[in-house]
Amino acid sequence: MLYTTYQAQHTILEPWRVMAQGLADCLHQILPSGPAESSMEELLAGGVFSRSVAAAQEVFARLKLTHARPAFDIPSVVCQGREYAITEEKVMSTPFGTLLRFRKEGGPELPRVLLVAPMSGHFATLLRDTVRTLLQDHDVYITDWHNARDVPLRHGPFGLDDYTEHLIRFLDRMGPGSHLMAICQPCVAALAATSLMAQDAHPAQPRSLTLMAGPIDCRVNPTGVNELATSKPMSWFEENMIHKVPWTQRGAGRKVYPGFVQLSAFMAMNRERHQKAFEDMYAHIAAGEHDKAAHTKAFYEEYFAVADLPAEFYLETVGKVFQTYDLPRGALSWRDTMVDPRAIRRTALFTVEGERDDICSVGQTVAAQDLCTSVRPYWRNHHVQTGVGHYGVFSGRRWQNEIYPRVRDVIHQTAA
Known part of the structure; x- marks a missing residue:
């Protein structure tokens, strides 16, 4: 039931994330590159507000899990x-x-x-x-x-x-x-x-x-x-950690330990660090400092790619x-x-x-x-x-x- 609920939520939110990323991309193209100015002129022109909207949309779009293997992307050595x-x-x-x-x-x-x-x-x-x-x-x-x-x-x-x-x-x-x-x-x-x-x-x-x-x-x-592993009997892990793959996937019916459950456990161990990382990413994007946000983006693209x-x-x-x-x-x-x-x-x-x-x-x-x-x-x-x-x-x-x-x-x- 947990896996089916997760998959339904993921499916419902995906179009909204696509639209959010599209809006962020459009705003990035319109806004001048480089750090945001603090002058009254930019404030009146809507630059500060637009950057904040673009940053919020991009952060929302990136707060998602994927289930396909990313590329190794090692073209040469x-x-x-x-x-x-x-x-x-x-x-x-x-x-x-x-x-x-x-x-x-x-x-x-x-x-x-x-x-x-x-x-x-x-x-x-x-x-x-x-x-x-x-x-x-x-x-x-x-x-x-x-x-x-x-x-x-x-x-x-x-x-x-x-x-x-x-x-x-x-x-x-x-x-x-x-x-x-x-x-x-x-x-x-x-x-x-x-x-x-x-x-x-x-x-x-x-x-x-x-x-x-x-x-x-x-x-x-x-x-x-x-x-944690020794605090519960094996029956607890089997009853609470194991779920069946939804019928919409190729492995429908297979019992798995879902990657999203594992990721949730990892993130819970360092909740404040992950929260600060996304706060910093928002601040860098809003300030037009895309180079500083690039490392965080790359890390979470990999970290949020989960496998069961x-x-x-x-x-x-x-x-x-x-x-x-x-x-x-x-x-x-x-x-x-x-x-x-x-x-x-x-x-x-x-x-x-x-x-x-x-x-x-x-x-x-x-x-x-x-x-x-x-x-x-x-x-x-x-x-x-x-x-x-x-x-x-x-x-x-x-x-x-x-x-x-x-x-x-x-x-x-x-x-x-």
Whole structure:
């Protein structure tokens, strides 16, 4: 019922948002560019009022969610002193995800890296900055997960085991010598996939495994997210967080954890910050300072693009990762096979955490080091980045200048 109500409201408001954006665009064209003047002449001419109307209309138009993946929009990259055009190539696809490669036209042979994106309410494009940075020195692939509300029921369920299996299949398709890098939620599945491939002596087991800000052991320094997950029984999550996709969508009838519910929870954690961001955007637009508003616009265009999670995957993640801690307890299984990180011997391990991470706190990711006891000491590294929160681990200046060089070194030192 909640999803149907949300979809109806979205449908009703969409024409009004389109008209609001149209009015804002018209006013922007009429008004002079640059900062607004405070003179009586502009006030009498209606400039101040018109700018305020345009700003209000644009803010209203942008206060909406979308459900289609934005573009990565990485046309080219500079690699080894030369600029190469980037072509997105679908290497392998399933109903739930695509192995996407960012191919450099005529580029040199570089270490292959599979970047594992979270399935947590947003699209893989949230890692655009991560991809753009990695492309400087690597052949980059990414798990481009599909919106569950667009997957017809005939394709069946998708749980944590299916997610892990996708990583194994993707690495197998990329071939021996590849590297694996996971960010946030999929760190558990990435470690499990690497363990299973090591247990099977799979020829395509990754040369290195980089785990960044991931919940390997949520018993360590629990955050608000962890406390919420343990404050309710699984039956509560199933009854309150899971909804059926409305009949108007391709995945009609599929049980999902809606992306708009996840986004609402994220925004509630930092309500004042988001409110101030939109207040500042309004002020910048009203003042004619469009350059200052551009960054906020770009951020929320991405942030408001939401994707639904399959119910099976969401519930199993809450249960096994956040409530019963199966992996660090040695109780995690994959299709009746126990996952044993001690089997990893040929893969270097690098763990990264953010000092101010309020989603996955310091200590939760480095726990992987204690599980992978067979990895040689000189193939293990850990880094805590000072001054960054969760998103700063994989995007922004600190990621580009301080974290990425360490990631690159680990990959290139184990590439031979």
